[in-house]
Amino acid sequence: KAGVTQTPRYLIKTRGQQVTLSCSPISGHRSVSWYQQTPGQGLQFLFEYFSETQRNKGNFPGRFSGRQFSNSRSEMNVSTLELGDSALYLCASSLAGSGWNSPLHFGNGTRLTVT
């Protein structure tokens, strides 16, 4: 079974630009979560989607948004990029959302560098 696929693997953008990241979950998984990983803050929860609906959102500004399509694929968008947005963005899929009966499986991530 194929794992979680994230594209692109690497991105370099300039401050003020916007970026869209893509995630294809494991087949059969209906939940997709997004996390930001930085050396200083570690892994931080961005948002979770289940059946095309955002179920929860972490403590990030409105510049960070996402959506999920009917085939469970998800996209994350960051507008008006700032230098501090440079990070590894990880997508994780699960059968039914975060929790003991539905562990997260992470993709390889998209490394975003903002200059």
Place this chain on the structure above:
Amino acid sequence: QKEVEQNSGPLSVPEGAIASLNCTYSDRGSQSFFWYRQYSGKSPELIMFIYSNGDKEDGRFTAQLNKASQYVSLLIRDSQPSDSATYLCAVHRGGADGLTFGKGTHLIIQP
């Protein structure tokens, strides 16, 4: 503010010994607990999860949970150099909340 605390390390353990990784959490409402392993430059991979007080064993790995003390640990028996990685502790409150991760413990297994 939900917090998960881990000693950042590095924790150095000789090959063949038991590595003990610890994690404390602040949210008493946390219901499930996860250990992920992350190799440098790679994404986190799930090692095991636990949700009941006590021990849970899976091969060389044992997770221990003490909800009264808000403490969860991971023991790695017969440590191998391939176990060298950063170990992330994560907790989940339940419902639609995302996981709250600790910043990880860097484990080094010395041959």
